[in-house]
Amino acid sequence: MAASKLGVGIAGLGLISKTHAAAYQRMSDVVDLVAGCDVDPKATAAFAEEYGAKTYADLHDLINDPAVDVVDLILPHHLHHDAAMAVLDAGKHLILEKPVAPTYEQSVAIHRRAAEAGVHFMVAENTRYIAAYQAVERLLKEGAIGEVIHARTYLRSNEKAHLSMPGYWRTRYELGGGLVMDTGAHSFYLLKWLLGEVDELTGISRKVFPLDNEIEDTAEVFGRLKSGAHFSCGFTSVSEVPHSERLELFGTEGGILVDQMADPVVKLFRGQYDFQGEAVEGVPFGPDAWHPGGWHYESVLTEVTDYVRSLVEGRPPLIDSGDTVYAMRIVEAAYESIKSGRPVTGL
Numbered sequence: 001m002a003a004s005k006l007g008v009g010i011a012g013l014g015l016i017s018k019t020h021a022a023a024y025q026r027m028s029d030v031v032d033l034v035a036g037c038d039v040d041p042k043a044t045a046a047f048a049e050e051y052g053a054k055t056y057a058d059l060h061d062l063i064n065d066p067a068v069d070v071v072d073l074i075l076p077h078h079l080h081h082d083a084a085m086a087v088l089d090a091g092k093h094l095i096l097e098k099p100v101a102p103t104y105e106q107s108v109a110i111h112r113r114a115a116e117a118g119v120h121f122m123v124a125e126n127t128r129y130i131a132a133y134q135a136v137e138r139l140l141k142e143g144a145i146g147e148v149i150h151a152r153t154y155l156r157s158n159e160k161a162h163l164s165m166p167g168y169w170r171t172r173y174e175l176g177g178g179l180v181m182d183t184g185a186h187s188f189y190l191l192k193w194l195l196g197e198v199d200e201l202t203g204i205s206r207k208v209f210p211l212d213n214e215i216e217d218t219a220e221v222f223g224r225l226k227s228g229a230h231f232s233c234g235f236t237s238v239s240e241v242p243h244s245e246r247l248e249l250f251g252t253e254g255g256i257l258v259d260q261m262a263d264p265v266v267k268l269f270r271g272q273y274d275f276q277g278e279a280v281e282g283v284p285f286g287p288d289a290w291h292p293g294g295w296h297y298e299s300v301l302t303e304v305t306d307y308v309r310s311l312v313e314g315r316p317p318l319i320d321s322g323d324t325v326y327a328m329r330i331v332e333a334a335y336e337s338i339k340s341g342r343p344v345t346g347l
């Protein structure tokens with residue numbers, strides 16, 4: 001590794017680590033992917049072969065490797081808190097996959113500790129880097145639809161294969177599993193970023209697909225934002241349409257529709273007779289979410305790139321990680337409502 005380059009070590013070499021690794025490879029002018037860590041020997045062997053990097057079975061060995069300046073944590077949710085604290089205690093830079101941690105309290109603690117440690121910290125919440133939502137942010141700032149009255153998000157995936165694996169961490173609440181945990185983190189972050197805080201909410205959930213595990217596969221969380229706007233967020237992990245996201249915003253002067261399966265992806269409607277709407281430029285149509293060119297893949301590349309570039313340039317990343325911490329408060333409230341069958345007010 002050239003002395004001037006940052007050494008990156010990835011811990012957790014599963015599904016999404018490959019997209020992070022692709023981003024580091026594209027930034028070989030400033031970073032070297034020097035190490036990977038996983039408890040699964042097959043994962044470390046594949047990583048060593050593909051990237052020619054060192055591998056470890058123990059996270060602490062990766063953290064203590066002097067060639068590692070930045071640790072990228074891409075781990076099961078129940079490991080996020082302790083792993084993040086170990087990285088921060090070692091004074092290494094940290095990029096941490098969402099959700100920050102399975103509880104709000106742990107999420108706050110990580111955020112605080114990162115500020116104290118003075119390292120470059122970011123929660124990898126790709127939602128902030130989805131081109132369509134960046135276009136929506138611009139439109140809202142321009143006042144294109146007036147005051148938002150109603151916001152609806154929808155997040156669909158198909159995790160039937162994963163969720164059929166006995167013992168897989170996503171199928172158990174104690175390991176940080178749960179649909180609202182996994183995907184609510186995205187949608188509640190989106191609401192906070194674009195529209196502000198939640199005032200009250202109600203959550204309902206069910207299990208549509210008869211798998212032998214304890215978690216919900218379909219949920220709805222709805223309520224009122226502090227702005228007064230109503231919101232509803234739909235989630236499913238047993239979708240029989242492609243992995244996709246949708247956002248509908250209705251305002252006092254128009255509306256915005258985002259649909260990753262539609263071309264154009266973002267449409268702006270101005271008034272009740274605007275039947276065609278206006279295609280919002282600059283948002284590529286990439287419905288094959290997980291592959292190069294896909295809306296999700298590209299957002300993760302942009303996210304990791306912003307983390308590295310902001311570190312090199314000595315500026316904060318685009319995302320406010322505090323908003324990802326806030327999202328975990330809403331995840332907790334949603335589960336509280338789902339369990340009690342009652343609204344959670346005064347948030």
Ligand SMILES: NC(=O)c1ccc[n+]([C@@H]2O[C@H](COP(=O)([O-])OP(=O)(O)OC[C@H]3O[C@@H](n4cnc5c(N)ncnc54)[C@H](O)[C@@H]3O)[C@@H](O)[C@H]2O)c1
Nearest residue numbers: 012013014015016037038039040074075076097098099126
């Ligand atoms: N931004 C997104 O859209 C997105 C998409 C997928 C996953 N994620 C997040 O990324 C994280 C990982 O998810 P994933 O889908 O890659 O999970 P995964 O199950 O595919 O991978 C997790 C990896 O961690 C390894 N692991 C488990 N315990 C370990 C330990 N103690 N030390 C080192 N490695 C260990 C596992 O063997 C596995 O290879 C989660 O936080 C998840 O929410 C985000």
